[in-house]
Amino acid sequence: MHILGHMITGYQVAFVALAGITVGAAVGVVLMPNILRAALLLGATLVGVAGLFVLMNAPFLAAVQIMVYVGGITTMIILAIFLSNRVMKIGFSQAIYNPILAAGAAGTMFLFLFVTVVNSVWIKNAVNLEPNKSGVGVEAVAAALLQPYVFPFELASVVLLAVLVGAVVIAKEDPHDA
Numbered sequence: 406m407h408i409l410g411h412m413i414t415g416y417q418v419a420f421v422a423l424a425g426i427t428v429g430a431a432v433g434v435v436l437m438p439n440i441l442r443a444a445l446l447l448g449a450t451l452v453g454v455a456g457l458f459v460l461m462n463a464p465f466l467a468a469v470q471i472m473v474y475v476g477g478i479t480t481m482i483i484l485a486i487f488l489s490n491r492v493m494k495i496g497f498s499q500a501i502y503n504p505i506l507a508a509g510a511a512g513t514m515f516l517f518l519f520v521t522v523v524n525s526v527w528i529k530n531a532v533n534l535e536p537n538k539s540g541v542g543v544e545a546v547a548a549a550l551l552q553p554y555v556f557p558f559e560l561a562s563v564v565l566l567a568v569l570v571g572a573v574v575i576a577k578e579d580p581h582d583a
């Protein structure tokens with residue numbers, strides 16, 4: 406397909422669509438007054454990031470993004486919203502007190518991160534690499550997770566489980582207080 410004299414590929418259309426969904430959902434997270442809907446939009450943002458990983462030919466990272474962030478973190482955030490006594494008493498709402506200051510801070514942070522990434526040595530080296538010459542593939546990540554780092558990997562899951570159980574215990578209402 407040609408648009409304004411430029412050849413547009415399906416890959417570019419998919420990238421623009423996924424990037425638009427991701428950025429739109431992220432803006433919705435920030436601007437949504439209902440905190441539960443903001444958490445659901447966070448899940449949509451993370452799914453969009455997983456789609457971008459697929460476009461970058463990184464299916465392992467996309468699967469980890471879906472399992473860990475969308476499946477785990479978003480679920481824990483929604484559970485925390487439901488189990489939190491303070492949020493339940495005041496309702497599901499959040500307020501942006503000064504949106505101009507928030508937008509300025511977000512823009513400043515974006516510029517800082519953009520300049521940092523553009524001037525980083527690792528990004529210049531990654532651009533100069535030929536495909537499949539980096540030595541980091543699914544096999545290398547799996548070997549690292551299942552051989553030398555299996556104990557810290559499993560310890561992190563036990564710690565997250567303990568945090569979730571602790572949140573449920575703390576959020577549980579005491580029948581004597583009612």
